Amino acid sequence: MTKETKILTGVLAGAALGAVAALLITSSKNEEMKSKVTDWFCDLFDSSKEKISSLADRVTSAATDAAQAAKDKYAEVKP
Incomplete structure (x- = not known):
């Protein structure tokens, strides 16, 4: 796990x-508070999904770039 992933998980x-x-x-009488907390948590979860998706895209891009760089270096060195 990377540092960013650990922080996000925490x-x-x-x-x-x-x-x-x-x-x-909160008491059962305070439905408005429960609704606000639930909405806040859902918003947090949605934004976290977006951040995780973005992180996954960056990792995939970096891995693809690294693989291409390795192929290019191999082609240079290959007799």
Whole structure:
């Protein structure tokens, strides 16, 4: 795991625990608060999915570039 992935995982885990705690602590009378917490968590989850997707795209691009560079170097060295 890279440092970015570890940080993102920690943030998501903390957000999940915080959302669950907030839902458990609030009374059943306070539906508006529960709705706000649920919406916030869903928004956080959606933005995290976008960040993970972006990170995956960057990793794929870097791997493709590295593979091409290796092929180019091999072609230069190959007799």
